[in-house]
Amino acid sequence: MSVGALPQASRARSMVDFYLTTMRTQIQTQFQYRAATYMYTLGMVAEPTIYLVVWTTIADAHGGSVEGIGPGQFAAYYIVWTLVRTMNIVFTPFGWEERIREGQLSAQLLRPLHPVHYDLGWFAGHKVPWLVMYLPIAVVLSLIFHPTLDPRPVEVVVFLIAIWGAYLIRSLNHFVLGMVTIWTTRASAVFQVWFLAELLLSGRLVPLPLMPQWSQTLAAWLPFKWTFYFPIESLVGSMSTAELVGGLGMQLLWTAIGVLMVAGSWRLSVRHYSAVGN
Amino acid sequence: MIRGLRLAGTYLRLGVLNELQYRANFFVALFQSFLSVAVGIAVLALVYSHTAELNGWTESELLVILGVQIVLGGVIHASIQPNMERLTDEVRDGKLDFALTKPEDAQLIVSLRELRLWQLVEVVSGTIVIAIGVSRVQTTIGVGHALAFVALLLVGAVLLYCFWLVLATGSFWIVTMWFLSELFEGIYQVGRWPIGVYPGWLRYSMTYLVPIGFAVTVPAQALTGRLGWETVLVLLGFTAVVVVFTRWFWRFGLKRYSGASA
Numbered sequence: 001m002s003v004g005a006l007p008q009a010s011r012a013r014s015m016v017d018f019y020l021t022t023m024r025t026q027i028q029t030q031f032q033y034r035a036a037t038y039m040y041t042l043g044m045v046a047e048p049t050i051y052l053v054v055w056t057t058i059a060d061a062h063g064g065s066v067e068g069i070g071p072g073q074f075a076a077y078y079i080v081w082t083l084v085r086t087m088n089i090v091f092t093p094f095g096w097e098e099r100i101r102e103g104q105l106s107a108q109l110l111r112p113l114h115p116v117h118y119d120l121g122w123f124a125g126h127k128v129p130w131l132v133m134y135l136p137i138a139v140v141l142s143l144i145f146h147p148t149l150d151p152r153p154v155e156v157v158v159f160l161i162a163i164w165g166a167y168l169i170r171s172l173n174h175f176v177l178g179m180v181t182i183w184t185t186r187a188s189a190v191f192q193v194w195f196l197a198e199l200l201l202s203g204r205l206v207p208l209p210l211m212p213q214w215s216q217t218l219a220a221w222l223p224f225k226w227t228f229y230f231p232i233e234s235l236v237g238s239m240s241t242a243e244l245v246g247g248l249g250m251q252l253l254w255t256a257i258g259v260l261m262v263a264g265s266w267r268l269s270v271r272h273y274s275a276v277g278n
Numbered sequence: 279m280i281r282g283l284r285l286a287g288t289y290l291r292l293g294v295l296n297e298l299q300y301r302a303n304f305f306v307a308l309f310q311s312f313l314s315v316a317v318g319i320a321v322l323a324l325v326y327s328h329t330a331e332l333n334g335w336t337e338s339e340l341l342v343i344l345g346v347q348i349v350l351g352g353v354i355h356a357s358i359q360p361n362m363e364r365l366t367d368e369v370r371d372g373k374l375d376f377a378l379t380k381p382e383d384a385q386l387i388v389s390l391r392e393l394r395l396w397q398l399v400e401v402v403s404g405t406i407v408i409a410i411g412v413s414r415v416q417t418t419i420g421v422g423h424a425l426a427f428v429a430l431l432l433v434g435a436v437l438l439y440c441f442w443l444v445l446a447t448g449s450f451w452i453v454t455m456w457f458l459s460e461l462f463e464g465i466y467q468v469g470r471w472p473i474g475v476y477p478g479w480l481r482y483s484m485t486y487l488v489p490i491g492f493a494v495t496v497p498a499q500a501l502t503g504r505l506g507w508e509t510v511l512v513l514l515g516f517t518a519v520v521v522v523f524t525r526w527f528w529r530f531g532l533k534r535y536s537g538a539s540a
Contacts, residue, residue, distance in 0.1 A: 033454060035452060035454075036452075036454045036455075036456065036457050037457075039457045039458075039461050040457040040460055040461065042461060042464070042465075043457065043460045043461035043462070043463065043464030043465060044460075044464055045464075046464040046465045046467060046468060047464055047467060049480075050467055050468055050470070050471065053471075053475055053476055053477070053480070054325060054332065054471055054475060057332060057333055057475045058325065058328055058329045058332065061329060061331075061332075062328075062329065066328050066329075067328070144477075186306075188306065189306070189309055192309070192310060192313055193313070196313055196316070196317060199317065200317075200320065205321065205324075206324065210324065210328065211324070212324075212327070
């Protein structure tokens with residue numbers, strides 16, 4: 001029936017329209033708070049800079065490299081780190097408590113779209129000004145720490161896809177985590193254990209080859225490394241084209257798992273949810 | 279001075295009474311502190327699995343630094359940060375009037391009002407980390423060193439307080455200050471490592487601009503037998519200058535405050 005086809009197409013178009021509008025609003029909003037963004041970025045850049053300094057010191061003390069990684073590669077890793085970190089800023093699971101307490105979730109339930117779309121669009125736009133504003137900082141860091149960065153074109157392409165893959169995976173996982181809040185008021189303990197595992201097993205702390213063998217094996221079975229280590233390494237490392245494409249495949253797999261988990265956990269939780277607030 | 283101390287005592291009692299209502303938060307803070315100590319120790323183990331010493335510091339000595347950073351972090355989270363966050367919020371909302379109209383020194387009041395008692399768990403866990411570190415360090419530590427350590431720790435807390443107050447005073451000019459805690463928390467992680475590992479420009483800015491080097495590394499030096507008198511003298515002189523500057527800057531900023539509905 002041709003009548004059915006038309007709403008299908010217009011639904012897709014209105015979805016794209018929704019995402020673009022949400023993103024555009026956020027881009028404009030965030031550009032207004034340049035000073036605040038810069039200060040926040042400064043606090044964020046402190047973390048990789050500390051790691052970089054510590055590992056460079058160790059590399060220099062051991063004839064110029066640790067596990068085959070030299071100062072130039074550490075510099076590249078930790079400068080690209082902040083780009084990937086910025087991509088990984090998503091709605092925090094801690095935020096669900098306020099959404100429930102303030103009654104915002106009840107309002108969201110009245111809207112025609114699944115709430116995950118609002119968060120995805122919002123934070124996708126939110127990070128664009130941040131990325132633009134990080135670039136001068138990255139240039140300054142590069143002048144100080146001399147990164148070894150010489151990517152092939154295919155690596156650049158894979159990197160540009162992988163950072164959005166990382167964004168999707170982390171957004172979806174955090175949405176599922178946030179659902180815990182609907183079931184208990186002490187969800188923060190769960191979140192903290194999750195963030196601890198992420199810090200150690202994602203490559204956020206150190207490039208994964210520096211970790212003990214058993215934790216690398218563990219990391220291979222978890223989603224974390226596909227949100228930090230893989231995107232960074234796709235640009236700064238020397239992966240073969242097959243490994244790069246395989247990595248994107250793993251991201252796709254974890255995105256699919258994330259979508260299923262979001263759909264399932266949302267359906268269960270919203271049935272359990274009872275409103276508070278005004 | 280006596281009035282100030284009595285005021286501090288009153289606010290302390292109020293804060294404790296208030297926090298005792300939320301006893302379950304003790305376990306939340308305990309759990310948090312346990313995780314953050316675990317991360318700190320895991321990171322040290324990882325670093326020292328690749329090297330025997332970092333910039334001349336052994337793993338046990340770095341444990342002392344980690345412990346000092348955690349103890350001072352506890353003081354910041356329990357008292358300094360909540361007070362300063364409330365200050366910036368009230369400047370934005372115009373509620374600072376209520377503090378300014380009280381018949382006591384305004385700086386004293388805005389620095390004392392809040393207390394998150396359970397965050398002091400970090401002071402305990404940090405002390406345990408220091409004790410473990412010290413017991414594994416070879417050099418013997420006399421009573422003199424221990425006293426110097428406690429005194430230097432207090433000086434460190436004063437420096438961190440001044441730094442926070444200078445940042446928070448910025449809210450008289452800049453309205454959005456939501457990033458302050460994130461900014462400080464990020465930069466404060468610098469203190470986990472001996473200030474000597476950082477390249478010159480960063481080392482100087484982390485000592486004089488953001489006094490984390492003085493606040494964390496110097497007390498740890500007292501416990502690991504690396505402290506010279508010159509450092510202590512420079513530190514004391516610097517602290518005096520910072521305290522006076524902070525006082526002046528606070529008053530300078532306060533003049534810009536125009537109250538509610540402005």
